Amino acid sequence: MAQLVTVSRDVQVVANFVARRGDTFYMRMDFLKNGTKEDLTGSTFKMQLRNGISVILELNETNGKLVKTAGRIEMKIPAADMENLATGTFDYDLQQTWTVDSSVLTRVKGTFSIVVDITRAA
Amino acid sequence: MITIRTLDPVDNYEIIISSFPEDTSGILARWGWINGDGAMLVEAQIVVLQGSGTFATGATITADFRPGNAAPAYLYLAERATEPVKTIWYGSGLDTGTIGPGQTFSVLGTVAGWRVYRSTNKTTFSTTTEFRTA
Numbered sequence: 001m002a003q004l005v006t007v008s009r010d011v012q013v014v015a016n017f018v019a020r021r022g023d024t025f026y027m028r029m030d031f032l033k034n035g036t037k038e039d040l041t042g043s044t045f046k047m048q049l050r051n052g053i054s055v056i057l058e059l060n061e062t063n064g065k066l067v068k069t070a071g072r073i074e075m076k077i078p079a080a081d082m083e084n085l086a087t088g089t090f091d092y093d094l095q096q097t098w099t100v101d102s103s104v105l106t107r108v109k110g111t112f113s114i115v116v117d118i119t120r121a122a
Numbered sequence: 123m124i125t126i127r128t129l130d131p132v133d134n135y136e137i138i139i140s141s142f143p144e145d146t147s148g149i150l151a152r153w154g155w156i157n158g159d160g161a162m163l164v165e166a167q168i169v170v171l172q173g174s175g176t177f178a179t180g181a182t183i184t185a186d187f188r189p190g191n192a193a194p195a196y197l198y199l200a201e202r203a204t205e206p207v208k209t210i211w212y213g214s215g216l217d218t219g220t221i222g223p224g225q226t227f228s229v230l231g232t233v234a235g236w237r238v239y240r241s242t243n244k245t246t247f248s249t250t251t252e253f254r255t256a
Contacts (some may be wrong), residue, residue, distance in 0.1 A: 030140075035203065038135070
């Protein structure tokens with residue numbers, strides 16, 4: 001008798017972030033394969049924060065908010081950008097796209113919560 | 123209905139997440155000696171290893187096992203897993219070699235963001251021991 005099987009290829013790493021509005025946001029991810037730095041060359045990374053279907057912020061290697069070095073991804077959102085974001089909980093994921101064949105793999109997903117700040121510029 | 127989550131049966135992937143920029147001027151390494159069964163360490167054992175020091179990222183780590191190494195013991199070195207793996211150990215010009223399976227030192231594995239090296243056998247050193255990338 002035929003058996004229905006669901007094979008999931010969804011990303012297995014879930015990381016939820018909490019940041020304070022107006023604070024500089026920094027997060028570093030080191031990717032290891034078998035105990036040594038994973039080779040991330042030949043690929044680019046992109047991360048979007050979405051409120052429903054709307055992109056409220058994108059981090060990529062072009063706008064400088066996402067920096068890739070050997071085996072490492074650093075996310076840097078300046079305080080001025082964080083100041084303009086609404087408070088709430090949003091969805092994000094981090095995608096890796098290989099140049100050679102344009103294949104895409106989501107490496108990390110989760111929620112990105114922005115909490116209200118007390119001390120503000122104005 | 124059956125749900126199967128695919129796993130890579132060959133490679134082990136890890137992602138280490140930190141919210142603080144790395145201080146590349148001083149990366150912590152720990153070392154020590156244990157007269158036990160040579161098992162892989164857990165994080166609680168790593169943080170109480172007898173010796174420690176800070177080194178520039180990618181730099182040679184100089185460990186000193188001598189204070190507690192009068193009798194042969196398993197010698198351990200733990201460095202941040204994000205550091206380039208060390209491939210050479212050096213005691214002196216005549217006491218040096220590569221790091222790997224079957225050699226004087228080899229990599230036991232990684233745990234909690236640490237890469238752990240161990241002497242293959244219980245041994246002693248009369249000099250400091252350098253762990254180098256080349």
